[in-house]
Amino acid sequence: MRALTKTLVGFTAAVGIAAGTLAGAGTATADSARAAENAQAAQAAVNAEAAILATQNFGLSSQQAKNVQCFLRTSPASYTGAIDGQLGTNSWKAMQRWLRAYWNYNDSIDGDPGPNTVRALQRMLAHAWDYNDSIDGIAGTNTRAAFKRFANEMSVFYPC
Incomplete structure (x- = not known):
């Protein structure tokens, strides 16, 4: 019985570790996607600012x-x-x-x-x-x- 319990506990631990790793990978993937979206938004803001700066009327109407x-x-x-x-x-x-x-x-x-x-x-x-x-x-x-x-x-x- 002890051997069976040890096997089940070991198996459960292995499954838990694997599940945690996969969950972490899912979180990491979501974080990467969020970071990419933020980078794109930041680049769009820089491009918009550059477009504004590209116009220089020096006070002319x-x-x-x-x-x-x-x-x-x-x-x-x-x-x-x-x-x-x-x-x-x-x-x-x-x-x-x-x-x-x-x-x-x-x-x-x-x-x-x-x-x-x-x-x-x-x-x-x-x-x-x-x-x-x-x-x-x-x-x-x-x-x-x-x-x-x-x-x-x-x-x-x-x-x-």
Whole structure:
């Protein structure tokens, strides 16, 4: 009888261990699936934030940004994107091409209006749109005000 009891207890323990291992595997699989879903949600949030950051109007209204896009469409910058009032990557690539051709922009055409793009923009704005501050690559208050004057003037010469 003792041998039978020992066998049953041993068998029950083995079954319990196996069941626990399988249950743990099921939990681990569920945890992995949850982690993958969380990673996908986090990536979607990063992509959404990147899309927002990709638009940089430097204080222009949507209409003023449309004026700039209309100018870029008719200039040698060859802008072919939508006239949507959002100065995104394609708008800035076109602006960089134009700044390269006329305002000593010598960085990559990447659509990122970083400091070198802003410096070239400031040189252009100093020429005819009353920008009289430092050529420092920072799109501060005076740069934004001159960019607005430029955008408003573009509506006269390059209407959409």
